[in-house]
Amino acid sequence: MFTKIVVEDLDAQSAFYANVLGLEPKHRFSGGAGDAAFEEIVMGDGPSLLLLHYPHREPPRRGGTVLGFAVADVDQVVRAAEHAGGAVRSEPKTLAQPAIRVxxxxxxxxxxLEIIQHMGEETDV
Incomplete structure (x- = not known):
């Protein structure tokens, strides 16, 4: 399984996801020609995040998709995101049902991105 998003700045976005969520770039490739030309980076093992860039197309509208990540420590990931140029849209909060921090x-x-931490159990990034 994988999730793919179209980005404007492939290298900056790759650095963000590596620094914030520990997703390491595994493969980088390109192909196509003209309007179909693309560059892509595969981030992480197992379920992967693929960052796709079309150098000859307008970037897509932002905010149409929400990427979800289960992490070991929501507060740590929020601090890392701010440090890496991301923005906090909703401060961390704890929900009783289900028992998560989000x-x-x-x-x-x-x-x-929606970041969740299951309370009482550790989850890998």
């Missing part, structure tokens, strides 16, 4: 972020290009 925050909403935006990456430097405005893509929305």
């Amino acid at each position: 925050a909403e972020l935006a990456d430097p290009e405005g893509h929305l």
